[in-house]
Amino acid sequence: MGLVQGAIVSEEVIRTRIWHEEPEPDNPFAAKTAYCHGYDVYGDMLGRARWSEMVYLLFRGEAPAPAEADLLETLAVALANPGPRDPSVHAAMCGGTCGSPAASSLMAALAVGAGNLSGGREVLAAMEGWEACGTDLEAWRGRFANPPQTAISVWPASEHPPGFDPHGMAAATPVLQALERLATLSPGPRLAWLARHRPQLEALAGCPLAFSGVAAAAFADLGMATEAGEMLYLLLRLPGAAAHALEQRGYGHKKFPFFSIEFDMAGEAS
């Protein structure tokens, strides 16, 4: 790579298996055609492909079967808005209410919604569970009893079984509604198995199923790699964060909670 000083006549290229562009004859920086995994996006797909089909194509490299597109589309609706109580949306609203740039609200939602509690990292960890255990209840029993050791990394250690809600009493109604609907649509085995064995899994986990657990099963049924599931979960939860950020911009910071403060002993100035 070109780390030498001075001008570089670069032969370096960006490699991709996803996207192929052919230039306009008069401008090498303007694309005349754009192919996504071989499909002509603007000449063939546009107006005929659904958004969920495009997203599936980008991540899997193949067009989805109708059932897969329906599952992804329905999952996208289920995840579109975690609602204003969700920490990631709360973060986005902190940007919106004080007039921060639009991108900062989405960055805030992504950062807060990335972690081990209801976030992208939790979905990745839950999908690793599906990779390891599949639809084998005994395997899940072993995994809950002896969770895999995670290497030291920038992520704080997980404090609850991934895909389950540490603060829940029972699976929330929307979680159950989403699971039921998605299980009827899924061409894969995991969502339906999860719906059948949810009580046993919750007993093993010690807490109820969460949206992240449903999403992980859905991504696994869609054949997504764990890292793709993490990315898609981050992506699909952004619409609500954006809408709520914009709404709070309209309300303004005086109508947004600031909260009181209680100092523990060391926190207060002497």
Added chain:
Amino acid sequence: MNRATRGPQVLSEHVGSLKSRVGGFVPGSHVAFRGCDLHGELKDMEWLALYVFGITGRRFSAAQVRLVNAIWSYTSYPDARLWNNRVAALAGSARSTGNLGMSAALAVSEASIYGRGIDIRAIEFLLGARRCEEAGGSLEDYARTELAARRSIAGYGRPLTSVDERIAPILALARELGLADGDHLRLAYRIEEMLLSGRWRLKLNYAGVVAALCADLGFSRREYYLFSFPAFLAGMAPCYLDAVERPEGTLFPVPCRMVRYEGVAPRTWHPASRDAA
């Protein structure tokens, strides 16, 4: 389920109020910063000393602050080819805000091959090596286990070149300040000696040196990780500025020929669902 930390009752106990161990502000009165008055007791503290105090709750000597200041300075490269700096510069070229560009650049600095992902592994490796030795274990076994598990040892080797230009100046400063004699730094070099003499051929790099220096200052893994957060920041602002002051879109423009397509051949879209329905 651990009822002390889980369940709706725990959440209910925290509704509507911030419980703070680190401080806060009382409007019109004062600001508490880890038990101190920010505008009183701490008013003359240098920003970096305050930053480290905020992370650790401990106060550091002038020599120690000078060293940690240099740890950041020596790795602040205003070179927009570097992946994180490039994000800041691309933001400038695309006429985004400097704050967004540099925030994103700092976020991507949490990489697995450099920056925070390496920093936290590097200090954990050294802290673990010390624990291993203290328990009578073998350093060679410890290193071999790490290599088997992670296929690399953070703090050893470098992604771009084998020579690290930052090491000599930081060690010279550490020696000048009397901070180059710590157990972790010595241990880091003993490990290097072992890794060079074996088949691994791995040299101690800057991340390893500064992790050792900071471990010798008493930083925990998480303290060191948070301390390192702005390490590249000083190099990012110039990258943004240089790009925003040039004609828009001229940073690393990519003509179609510079994208090498390695995927499947053109094919016809067969609408999967809507047309079939």
